[in-house]
Amino acid sequence: MAKKDFELTWKEIPVGSIVHEPGNASEYQTGDWRSQMPVLDKAKCVKCGICYRFCPEPCIVKDDEGYYVADLFYCKGCGICAYECPKDAITIVKEEH
């Protein structure tokens, strides 16, 4: 785990302020930006992966059964997956906070 910006002392700044750990921003949770979430109806899903193709995060990956599922840790709830799903298998549901 990388230290947070406000935790770093000047002595801990790497030469050139280089970030040496690839992809470490993935510790940041973007899922809490969300006010609505995608819900997959597995009965309609044909596992085509179009939702994954068009996910801007990307946060949609295959689960053990081969269904494409949004990881809610990252999903911002844009709804593109639902809009683009050729089988209308994804619905966007308002979330209560």
Added chain:
Amino acid sequence: MSTLNTLQKLKDAGELFMPGHRACIGCGEVLAMRQVCKALGKDIIIANATGCMEIISSPFPTTNWNVPWIHALFENTAAVASGVESGLDAMRRKGRGPSQDVTVVAMGGDGSTFDIGLQSLSGALERGHNFIYVCFDNEGYMNTGIQRSSATPYGASTTTSPVGKNSIGQTTQKKDMPLIALAHHIPYIATCTPAHPTDLAKKIKKAKEIKGPAYIHVFSPCPTGWGTDSDVAIELCRLAVDTGVFPLGECVHGTYALTKHIKDLKPIRDYMKLQRRFRHLSDDVIDQIQAQVRAHYAVVRSKCGVVTN
């Protein structure tokens, strides 16, 4: 943290740009960028201009990048990429540097491409560096709060081309950036959108294979700046292509081709009505824009050897 082992699965799927980035909800540009990166593959070095894609992906001490990436300034990305390419080339000749072939990629938005970075881009294209320049065109300075650029289309309302008693919004025509790139006689130029991912991947791969500079222009809808719902980025790309606003094509060693030929252009209204930035326009102005789009498409068609109606 996530429970689906998401990051590993994404890496296994060849994703080079990781989630947890700060792009707006439904951003079409970041979607386009990750498609471009995936098509490029991991043996790349990216020089990224200041702008949305830079700021959303690199809050020190973290990064969303899984590939070597350098950001310096707004207007110098093509020059930085020139140095990367020349440095690698010189070292390779002397038996140093990475052992594999490395593709050098410069990326910028329309602000850094059409406007402030046009000179450094022109220089890099003219010098013939073996690199790919990718312009993610969201038609304005979105990162600084939706100001007009020379890529903002006629009639669009932005914070610096606002609608007022004496103005309909942007009063100038969008600069034809791919044509400017073409004027450098570079071997490869293509236009793409994230709604046509197979086409996009094919063009990126072509750009990678062809030696010399390649210019890739990617249409990148911006829900925040264009005033759209968050789920229509892909729909907007499709409509932009199908209405003739953004023709999909390429030019290989001077030979033009439309990669998606639209026989019957959809009405421009279909595209505009999804966007708040055009909502103020009168029917007269929309008709005028419609005529311009058709005329422009006809020119493109004729260049591509397709007979106009």
Added chain:
Amino acid sequence: MAKRVGAEGSFAVAEAVRLADTDVVAAYPITPQTHIVERLSEMVADGELKANFIYVESEHSAMSACLGSAAVGARTFTSTAGQGLELMHEVLYLASSMRLPIVMAVADRALSGPLNVWGDHSDAMATRECGWIQYFGENAQEVFDLTLCAFKIAEHHDVLFPVMVHMDGFHVSHVVEPYLLPDKEELGDFLPPIDYPYPLDPNKPITMGAFAPPAVYSECRKAQDVAVNSTHGTIENVWNEFAKRFGRQYKPIETHKTEDAETILVSIGSFNQMAGVAVDKLRSEGKKVGLVRIRLWRPFPLQAFRQAVKSAKNVVVFERSMTYGGTVGPVCAEVKSALYGIKDAPRIMDFIGGLGGRDMSPKQFEALFKRAQEIFDKNLDIQYETIGVRE
């Protein structure tokens, strides 16, 4: 074996770049730097220098290309002057904050306007906050030696900062002088191959140029400030090693007849040559006067400078640029800041001249020494005077 050759400063710099087996040169022509890039172009065309020369379309792109080249680990050189250095300005900060070991020779030139292509230090002084190591050479031999050393210093893992080698436009860049040019054999292992530790490489992806929010920007700046201030030791070590091998010694602060001097002249760049002649003349007249030449300008050698002037009653600064609206010129401001508050601090007077290529003779330095005495003796409240302007 070293051979004695006659060449202008520009060509001497080019020879150093060639001997360093530089990988990439990215430069744009500008007077009075042009002879450097012309000579390097010839060397590349003849295969004497196996570098890629990037013929950029501006100095902004020159420095930007240098960033990219240095970031992949290539030995990188550029050169500019005056307006060119100003056009690079914002990129210079990136080179230092990213810790990229770029070497740049600057044929110092006046800044517009009015347009003037001749020598002074306006450009060098405008870049003094950019985080580069900056030092000055006064003749062909010095700029050759110091350019060679610049690669070794910049690329040293305890340094990793870009280095600017300054030489006064025309007075050094274009004056033909004899100098000793060593060959590869004599160079030996003085300059090892570049081994930049953090190159952009797909086999080990890093992110360079991440943005720092307010929560960490200050820490980044402090880290850089401490790092540049801790390069003094390496700079001196490299110069000492150079002296051992080639017999020519460079120091951050160099002195001439200062031991018992009551008045010390302080100067920088090619002024030193004339000031030195003036000091010898004044000494022959019995005046207790000496000269301190500031060779290393950034990071400023504070302790060495204090040591060099500590016994003087008077310090007279000569410099080649103005600070519009400031209290004194930039060199004098540094000098005052360095000496303020020390015990028995000397009185300080600043003379600004040699602007835009205006020649200065040793006689003028003698006269100004006397003018300074007058100002000190009469206790006049004068901070600086501009030399030789028609009233």
